Amino acid sequence: NAGVTQTPKFQVLKTGQSMTLQCAQDMNHEYMSWYRQDPGMGLRLIHYSVGAGITDQGEVPNGYNVSRSTTEDFPLRLLSAAPSQTSVYFCASSYGGQGASEQYFGPGTRLTVT
Amino acid sequence: AQSVTQLGSHVSVSEGALVLLRCNYSSSVPPYLFWYVQYPNQGLQLLLKYTSAATLVKGINGFEAEFKKSETSFHLTKPSAHMSDAAEYFCAVSEYRGYQKVTFGIGTKLQVIP
Numbered sequence: 001n002a003g004v005t006q007t008p009k010f011q012v013l014k015t016g017q018s019m020t021l022q023c024a025q026d027m028n029h030e031y032m033s034w035y036r037q038d039p040g041m042g043l044r045l046i047h048y049s050v051g052a053g054i055t056d057q058g059e060v061p062n063g064y065n066v067s068r069s070t071t072e073d074f075p076l077r078l079l080s081a082a083p084s085q086t087s088v089y090f091c092a093s094s095y096g097g098q099g100a101s102e103q104y105f106g107p108g109t110r111l112t113v114t
Numbered sequence: 115a116q117s118v119t120q121l122g123s124h125v126s127v128s129e130g131a132l133v134l135l136r137c138n139y140s141s142s143v144p145p146y147l148f149w150y151v152q153y154p155n156q157g158l159q160l161l162l163k164y165t166s167a168a169t170l171v172k173g174i175n176g177f178e179a180e181f182k183k184s185e186t187s188f189h190l191t192k193p194s195a196h197m198s199d200a201a202e203y204f205c206a207v208s209e210y211r212g213y214q215k216v217t218f219g220i221g222t223k224l225q226v227i228p
Contacts, residue, residue, distance in 0.1 A: 004157070031213070031214060033216075035218075040123065040220055041220060042204060042218040042219055042220040042221055043158075043204070043218040044218075045216070048213065050213050056213070090157055090158070092158075094214065098210050098214060099145075099146045099208045099209050099210035099214055099215075100146045100163070100165040100208070100210075101208075101214055102148070102160045102163060103158075103160075103216065105150075105157030105158045105159065106157050107155075107156060107157045108155075108156070108157055
């Protein structure tokens, strides 16, 4: 199993550009989520999905869109990049979204917006 | 609302010394608690988790944590630090509210001095 994969690993954008961060998992997990990691702030939830076709907002959703057309894929779209979105982005998945489920994380995408 | 407090954003220990990383939580329901580790330029991986089966939880790489309800704490310990333990450690609390709501602490960077 590849687990959770993310592409690209690094990306530099100019302010106002848009892009999609890709996330895929091969563990047949129902629950997937996107986090951003910033120094001194831990991980903050952007969006999550409890299954194909179902998504919802997390703690910091502004400026991001998601969709979940398949169980495997959960892309994150930046609509119009801003310097405040410079961060490291992690995708995670877990079995059923129950409170005790362990989350499996991808290797991250390091995004810089100039 | 749930929250996690990690005391000490940076901790330094000598190789062979005791590792103690502190985590306090608040939760309105019985919580599930996790410790994750992040090695440089990698995603997070599970060290151990508490799901109410036992208050002393053993994890990978010799780490363990004790759930103390009266103190709302879930501190992480390891009797003897190795150089390979240098990483960032995140405590997380999880509740099930129709979906898995996970809140992470800000992280503690562990430095191991030879």
